[in-house]
Structure formats: C-alpha cells, structure tokens
Amino acid sequence: MKAAEKRRITRMTSAGRVELDDAVAVEKKVRVAVNGEEVMSLYCSPERVRELIVGLFMTEGIIEGRWCIDEMTVEYGDEILVDIPADGKVSLDRGTLISGCLGGVTFSSSAGGGPAAAGEVRIGAERLRALFAEFQRTPGLYELTGCIHNAAVSDDERIIAHAEDIGRHNAVDKVIGRCLIEGITLEDKIMHVSGRLSSEMASKCARWKIPVLVSRAAPTSLAIDIAERSGITMIGFMRPSRFNVYTHAYRIL
Amino acid sequence: MKAAEKRRITRMTSAGRVELDDAVAVEKKVRVAVNGEEVMSLYCSPERVRELIVGLFMTEGIIEGRWCIDEMTVEYGDEILVDIPADGKVSLDRGTLISGCLGGVTFSSSAGGGPAAAGEVRIGAERLRALFAEFQRTPGLYELTGCIHNAAVSDDERIIAHAEDIGRHNAVDKVIGRCLIEGITLEDKIMHVSGRLSSEMASKCARWKIPVLVSRAAPTSLAIDIAERSGITMIGFMRPSRFNVYTHAYRIL
Known part of the structure; x- marks a missing residue:
C-alpha cells in the first residue's frame, strides 16, 4: 500500500490561484x-x-x-x-x-525493569555527525510530502535499519520492530530520530537499553530525567557544526 | 509552574566541548x-x-x-x-x-454528530497570511526551548486566544478549552497551528465546527478527507509568499 498519493489542491501565490496535483502522506x-x-x-x-x-x-x-x-x-x-x-x-x-x-x-524480553543501559558504545563526535548526516540523507517521503518522521538504528559504522511514518513514535516502533524481527541486538546501538525527544521517546529506548539517542530536535525535561536515570546518552539539536549532549556525555569522544 | 527550566548540558562544537546551562521545555x-x-x-x-x-x-x-x-x-x-x-x-x-x-x-455541547462546519467566514489571502504571521510572532517558549507547539484562534481581524504546549494536540485542546471557558463561539473562527495536520487535528476542529484550519506544516490524506467531509477549509504550508488549500477553497478570496 502506497505511503503517499496525489491530491488535487489549490495553490495560492502572489500571482493568484492555480489548481494542481500534489503528493500528500497517506494516513x-x-x-x-x-x-x-x-x-x-x-x-x-x-x-x-x-x-x-x-x-x-x-x-x-x-x-x-x-x-x-x-x-x-x-x-x-x-x-x-x-x-x-x-x-x-x-x-x-x-x-x-x-x-x-x-x-x-x-x-x-530482557527489556524494562532491569539495569540501566550500559552498552559499551564510545563514539567520536565527528563519526556521530557523519552517521546522523547519512540518516538524514536516506531517501524517503519527507521531500515528497513534508509530513514524515524518520528513525534509524546504527552501530558506530553504518545505518542498519531505517523506518518512516507520519508519527514520530511510530517510526521508532517500526525500526525497533524490524530489529526484533531480524534478531538485531539493540543494547550496543545508536537510535537516530527526526522528531522531538519527549518522555515516551526516551522510555522506548530505555526499555531496550539503547545506549545513545540522537535527534535534530529538542528534548523535554522529563525525557532528560529518563535518559539520566536509564544511562542513555541523549543528544539534541544535531547540526553539521554542533550538537548538545544532555546526559552521560562520557560516551562521546 | 514554569514551562521551561535550565539544565546543565555539554555542547560539542568543532572547537571542542563546553559545559553550560541551557533552557529546556518542562514536560x-x-x-x-x-x-x-x-x-x-x-x-x-x-x-x-x-x-x-x-x-x-x-x-x-x-x-x-x-x-x-x-x-x-x-x-x-x-x-x-x-x-x-x-x-x-x-x-x-x-x-x-x-x-x-x-x-x-x-x-x-453542539459539537459532533451535527451538520458540517458552515461558518460564513470568507477571508482574503493577504489577510489570512497577515493573521498567521501575527500568530507566529506571538512571543513564546519555542525560541527558548526549540520544543513547543503553538495554536491560536482568530476571527478575520485578530488573534483572540493563544496556547502553547510540548504536544501539538495539547496546544489545540488548550486553545479550545480557553474559548469554551470564556464563552467564545468557535463556529466562525480560524484555527492556526504550528504542527502537522493529522486526522486528529482535523477531527478536533470538525467537532467544534471551526470552518478554517491553517498550518505551516503538511496535512495527511486522512486529515484532508475529514476536512472535506466536515466542510472545513484546510490550509497547509503557509508561507509569506504562498500556501496550499486542500479543501473548500471557496472561503479564500
């Protein structure tokens, strides 16, 4: 089933109105x-x-x-x-x-209730930036529809699984589901997401002991608290020239 | 209770790492x-x-x-x-x-189940753009935290109620709640939102017969279907120089 489809729209510009077909994300x-x-x-x-x-x-x-x-x-x-x-x-x-x-x-299931994320991932700042840039370059529906969130799991070398969805939590669930189905261990991986880091996003990673969570967007206070307690290195505002580490910065070299 | 607070973070730049206090949205x-x-x-x-x-x-x-x-x-x-x-x-x-x-x-409650939104709102494209620009200029927490969604209700002349929240649905619920408490009729108003137009966003407006829904972000297919059925004029990708009308374009002059 297609994740985008054409709809008839009216585009208003300073030159007036025009009717045309445009791609929208299917929900x-x-x-x-x-x-x-x-x-x-x-x-x-x-x-x-x-x-x-x-x-x-x-x-x-x-x-x-x-x-x-x-x-x-x-x-x-x-x-x-x-x-x-x-x-x-x-x-x-x-x-x-x-x-x-x-x-x-x-x-x-070994997730939840157990000890905190302790994956022995250590990664250089440049390497992490390169991985996030690779994640953002993955061809997808965002450019077509302006309406899609992305998530991906990587190790410290490459993107292993990628998913997209109109919902940012769904994208994370899809990429975790794919790893579970394919038997890919999550405890030594990095989760890359396009959306905001709310408490639920941090909880999902904590449940599978994913040690590093990176986003181009901002975290909330509760997401930071959960990452702190769960041993997750949480990173926000990932940009080509800088990023913010909110918790457990020791993993970033 | 404050909606933003300072947290100690590590900022990584090409020049190295620095510890500093930064504002985050409270969740x-x-x-x-x-x-x-x-x-x-x-x-x-x-x-x-x-x-x-x-x-x-x-x-x-x-x-x-x-x-x-x-x-x-x-x-x-x-x-x-x-x-x-x-x-x-x-x-x-x-x-x-x-x-x-x-x-x-x-x-x-007169919302839901009844006839479609039929508010006799008609508005010029320039006027609508100016109202949305006013909505976007409303001082708020986004600049401080990078993590806040906004919603506002206006008539065809001015913003009447404004709300912000880490969740885009919450922002809409807050602004509707405020109008209900203050006895402000919704059936002839315009809803302005910062986030994506998913089915739930369209349903919330349909329930109160809000005739016009505007966002700077994209809609999904199901949101368009609901707006079509409910008589809502749904607008996405609102920009200074253009916007897209997905349904019931007759209200835009």
Missing part, C-alpha cells in the same frame, strides 16, 4: 485485535505495519504470554486490520513483561 | 481523575492545565452527563493531579455527547 487507521478481539487502534503510514505492531506491542508489553509474529495477519483496506493469535492475556497497562515467538524462535 | 505527567478515580494520564507543558483538560474532555466527550469546571481541582507537584467532580459517567470511547457547566452556565 490510515489500524485496528489491532488479539484473538479476534479489538484491543487498540492507531493511525500510521501504511508501510511496515507488521514491524510497527511488533515494535509497539513488545516495547509496551501489551501481550502477557506467548504470541508468534508468523501467525499475525495484516489486511489492507480502507482501514488496516491486524490480528494476533496469542496464548497470553492483553494488558494495556505499561511495564508488563512479555515474551513472543519471533521468526520461529522463542523470544524472551 | 509533566498529568493524572486525571473523575470523582477521585483515575481515568487517564497524559504528558504536557505545565501551563493552562485547566484549559487543556476542559478542551480535551469536551472535545472527546469523555464525561457523559454534567460536570462543572469551577469544581475541578488542579494540584501541581512532581506530577499534576486533576480531579473533576461529575454526575455523569466516564466514556473513553469517542463520539459521545456531553454537557458541562462552564463558568456557572450550563453548557450544552
């Missing part, structure tokens, strides 16, 4: 059911919905018990319908631990 | 209870929390029945605790109609 409602019973709905770009739901459900601990991504169904239409067969019960409270069968391998 | 968790029982929590800037909760609860129709804003309590601390005495029951499903006693006057 779809996703209804997620567990064993046929709807448990939540959300809005997203209609791409990588499987990764989105895996990332979201694993990060937020929504299913207590066993479930298998291979049995999850995703049906595209006016709305997107997801159904997850599961043994466990659904908990919309946060902080519950889960285990899921990912790609046939039983997955035992 | 607080708000726990909202009805008759002492917690019904939801959310994160926001700790300003105009009363307006935020009134705008959110009235727009989403969370209390079915009667409640009075004068009896609502807001307690500021590490978290912000709100309690609303109410006769009605709480519904976290959307689309329920509510009535609330605002400022001692029984308020009967």
